[in-house]
Amino acid sequence: MYNSARLPLTALLAAVVLGFLVVVSYLTSTLPPGEGGLLLRGRGAPGSQQDLAARGEQLFGQLSCTNCHNLNGQPGAGPALNGIFGTPVQLEDGQTMVRDEAYLRESILQPDAKIVAGYPRGGMSAGIAGIRNRLQQGDTTQALVDYIRSLK
Ligand code: HEC
Known part of the structure; x- marks a missing residue:
């Protein structure tokens, strides 16, 4: 059966995942080459x-x-x-x-x-x-x- 409370929950989850990906790509890519990014350093x-x-x-x-x-x-x-x-x-x-x-x-x-x-x-x-x-x-x-x- 369709649960109307699911939809916003799914959207929230998607937003959280997306936000996480943005943060990870920021940490690994924005530092100058040679530094390798925070996560890779x-x-x-x-x-x-x-x-x-x-x-x-x-x-x-x-x-x-x-x-x-x-x-x-x-x-x-x-x-x-x-x-x-x-x-x-x-x-x-x-x-x-x-x-x-x-x-x-x-x-x-x-x-x-x-x-x-x-x-x-x-x-x-x-x-x-x-x-x-x-x-x-x-x-x-x-x-x-x-x-x-x-x-x-
Ligand atoms: C034909 C011999 C020879 C070759 C080949 C050679 N060197 Fe040297 N190197 C020397 C001599 C002799 C000195 C000391 C005299 C001077 O200061 O130039 C020296 C000095 C140095 C110093 C300073 C050392 C100190 O104690 O301050 C470094 C650093 C250095 N060499 C790196 C290299 C590197 C890297 C290579 C390869 C690309 C290389 N050398 C190839 C003969 C050589």
Whole structure:
């Protein structure tokens, strides 16, 4: 039998479901790319920092950074890159810098801008001359920076 009280109830339910969907899509989509939205943040979602760091790990091998950089604290042709984020480094000109994001980005894109004490000027820039374009593409450098930042 038809119950006239059902109709408004159904409409109310539909409105609640619709409202819920609107809120969910708001939370997952309105934040800038890279943040991934409130619900997706911190879960390795596409565009999140974890996702970029994972790509950085692949690039680190593909772009032969491993030829000169160890990740076990032992220097190679270049300094080891693990555990360096946020720590101070002595440069050849006697200055001390904290290795923040900007420093890492510059170290990758313009290796000769600041030289780590004890290493040869031009040692890295010569080694990566063939991949400079690649480093400037899209978020390649940011992925490498996020990867290095994640290394303990
Ligand atoms: C041919 C060897 C060589 C290759 C290949 C190389 N580097 Fe380097 N890298 C060096 C040397 C030498 C230094 C230290 C001198 C300087 O500061 O430029 C250095 C310095 C750095 C630093 C700063 C380290 C610190 O302790 O402050 C970062 C970051 C870095 N390299 C990242 C990379 C990444 C990412 C790649 C791959 C795209 C790469 N390097 C490829 C030789 C290399």
